[in-house]
Amino acid sequence: MPDPPSPSLTTDSHTASAVQADDLTVLRGTRTVLHHLRFTVPRGQITGLLGPSGCGKSTLMRSIVGTQAKVTGTLNVLGRPAGHPTLRSRIGYVTQAPSVFDDLTVRQNLDYFAAILDPGRGAAERRRRHVAQAITDVDLTSHADALAGNLSGGQRNRVSLAVALLGAPELLVLDEPTVGLDPVLHRDLWNLFHHLAATRGVTLLVSSHVMDEAERCHRLLLMREGEILADETPDALRTSTGTETVEDAFLRLVDEAAAESRTKESTR
Numbered sequence: 089m090p091d092p093p094s095p096s097l098t099t100d101s102h103t104a105s106a107v108q109a110d111d112l113t114v115l116r117g118t119r120t121v122l123h124h125l126r127f128t129v130p131r132g133q134i135t136g137l138l139g140p141s142g143c144g145k146s147t148l149m150r151s152i153v154g155t156q157a158k159v160t161g162t163l164n165v166l167g168r169p170a171g172h173p174t175l176r177s178r179i180g181y182v183t184q185a186p187s188v189f190d191d192l193t194v195r196q197n198l199d200y201f202a203a204i205l206d207p208g209r210g211a212a213e214r215r216r217r218h219v220a221q222a223i224t225d226v227d228l229t230s231h232a233d234a235l236a237g238n239l240s241g242g243q244r245n246r247v248s249l250a251v252a253l254l255g256a257p258e259l260l261v262l263d264e265p266t267v268g269l270d271p272v273l274h275r276d277l278w279n280l281f282h283h284l285a286a287t288r289g290v291t292l293l294v295s296s297h298v299m300d301e302a303e304r305c306h307r308l309l310l311m312r313e314g315e316i317l318a319d320e321t322p323d324a325l326r327t328s329t330g331t332e333t334v335e336d337a338f339l340r341l342v343d344e345a346a347a348e349s350r351t352k353e354s355t356r
């Protein structure tokens with residue numbers, strides 16, 4: 089079996105957006121946690137999903153990867169409706185909790201997931217290459233034979249990221265991947281994200297509640313209380329709000345939204 093096609097060869101490569109949402113609404117229990125969202129995530133770029141804790145970032149990511157219930161409206165991912173079975177191998181998803189086996193080494197963890205993704209004796213050499221590449225990508229070569237249970241939290245997160253990279257996904261959805269990383273690892277991980285976008289055409293959707301991360305993204309989706317406050321580049325956002333930083337822009341937008349809802353209340 090040949091290697092999977094590169095993103096540029098896939099049938100829907102003409103679609104400029106990796107994700108396209110319209111009137112996207114999500115209920116958790118009886119509560120509406122995402123309200124009529126409309127946005128796009130462009131292909132081959134890093135889009136930051138930023139907003140305070142509890143604003144709905146994880147819920148939105150789960151909707152995109154197809155694991156969230158009670159989703160209504162339009163949500164297309166890589167040209168298919170979210171959750172479509174053919175999307176499984178095209179999306180890499182890393183949750184906030186690292187999902188690795190503590191009693192296996194880094195390489196054994198990757199071998200295990202590689203065997204599920206690409207089974208059969210005939211694929212053994214390709215699997216070996218993909219596992220080696222993923223370990224190199226996340227800079228864990230020197231720990232490849234260490235038990236995952238003996239790694240630090242940041243290293244275990246990188247094993248999860250390596251697992252997500254295994255199938256050469258077109259879309260990587262990363263839920264707060266830089267939490268708890270020291271400054272060097274933080275920089276290295278962002279360099280990897282840019283490398284994946286620039287050299288492999290990967291689309292990355294990266295969530296964070298730290299506004300500093302915004303400056304490293306090509307585009308931003310700013311969220312608050314289940315709504316999208318802005319869908320722009322960092323530069324356009326600073327210009328449109330007349331602020332110096334994305335954090336100030338976010339605060340400006342929050343104040344404007346609060347003033348708007350007060351006006352609506354008083355005119356009822």
Ligand SMILES: Nc1ncnc2c1ncn2[C@@H]1O[C@H](COP(=O)(O)OP(=O)(O)OP(=O)(O)O)[C@@H](O)[C@H]1O
Pocket residue numbers: 116117118119121139140141142143144145146147148297
């Ligand atoms: N099982 C549930 N039932 C009802 N509401 C829920 C459930 N799980 C989460 N929520 C609510 O949904 C909202 C969005 O949660 P979500 O985890 O998507 O936020 P988040 O922005 O990812 O937060 P964080 O940055 O802290 O991870 C929150 O207000 C949360 O309380």
